[in-house]
Amino acid sequence: xxxxxxxxxxxxxxxxxxLTALGEDVVPVSRSGAGHQADLTEPETLRxxxxxxxxVFLLTSADFLARGNLRSVVDVLRESGVPRxxxxxxxxxxxxxxxxxxxxxxxxxxxxxxxxxPGNFASNALAWAESIRTQRAMYAPYADVALPAVDPxxxxxxxxxxxREPGHAGAVYTLTGxxxxxxxxxxxxxxxxxxTPIQFTELTREQARTGMLxxxxxxVVEATLDVLGAPLPSEQAVSxxxxxxxxxxxHTFADWLDRNLPAFR
Numbered sequence: 001x002x003x004x005x006x007x008x009x010x011x012x013x014x015x016x017x018x019l020t021a022l023g024e025d026v027v028p029v030s031r032s033g034a035g036h037q038a039d040l041t042e043p044e045t046l047r048x049x050x051x052x053x054x055x056v057f058l059l060t061s062a063d064f065l066a067r068g069n070l071r072s073v074v075d076v077l078r079e080s081g082v083p084r085x086x087x088x089x090x091x092x093x094x095x096x097x098x099x100x101x102x103x104x105x106x107x108x109x110x111x112x113x114x115x116x117x118p119g120n121f122a123s124n125a126l127a128w129a130e131s132i133r134t135q136r137a138m139y140a141p142y143a144d145v146a147l148p149a150v151d152p153x154x155x156x157x158x159x160x161x162x163x164r165e166p167g168h169a170g171a172v173y174t175l176t177g178x179x180x181x182x183x184x185x186x187x188x189x190x191x192x193x194x195x196t197p198i199q200f201t202e203l204t205r206e207q208a209r210t211g212m213l214x215x216x217x218x219x220v221v222e223a224t225l226d227v228l229g230a231p232l233p234s235e236q237a238v239s240x241x242x243x244x245x246x247x248x249x250x251h252t253f254a255d256w257l258d259r260n261l262p263a264f265r
Contacts, residue, residue, distance in 0.1 A: 089115050
């Protein structure tokens with residue numbers, strides 16, 4: 001049995017689907033929705049589904065750093081006899097833009113662990129979907145700064161592999177797309193796919209910050225804008241790790257868009 005936290009999100013949902021298709025006994029966990037309801041800020045709520053679990057996928061929400069303690073979650077996993085944990089972290093830990101406290105909790109747990117560090121998500125483009133759908137307009141900062149956006153489906157498939165297969169204990173994988181792509185280039189890909197011109201407007205950092213603060217904590221917003229506006233060479237580089245784990249090249253932004261095109265029409 002494999003327990004998946006954050007099971008209703010961009011990574012959790014395809015991860016549950018992938019593991020189920022592979023014949024695994026999967027227990028989806030989220031704060032609401034289908035499956036077992038649990039809140040990682042209250043680790044005891046996770047305990048009822050851990051009996052007999054061979055692995056747990058840990059995905060924390062953006063506000064967990066301020067509200068939760070992953071060490072307490074890991075303590076519950078260890079006390080419940082879970083042998084293996086896979087943590088969805090962030091490439092920002094590599095570059096020290098994000099704190100390593102979650103990773104430290106996992107690597108110091110005494111459990112068998114693997115850490116996944118994705119970079120910029122292709123699915124972040126969904127933030128533009130409403131304005132593209134209703135106005136044929138797209139608003140984004142740092143129009144010509146390119147990052148190798150990773151498809152959440154690739155993250156899910158890598159997670160499924162490391163949850164099921166031997167040989168990944170103690171590994172840290174950086175997950176990116178196959179090529180760096182800027183917001184302006186993403187707009188062109190969307191425009192071509194929907195067959196309608198899109199008016200692109202570049203936002204200032206402050207304009208972008210104001211919008212992002214409506215759904216993200218301020219420290220995360222500032223770190224994200226730093227990456228988007230002034231990425232380090234390592235943040236613009238394509239990682240080989242998706243291909244290393246899956247034996248295929250990562251999906252492109254166009255591949256991700258093809259599966260999510262109705263959101264933009």
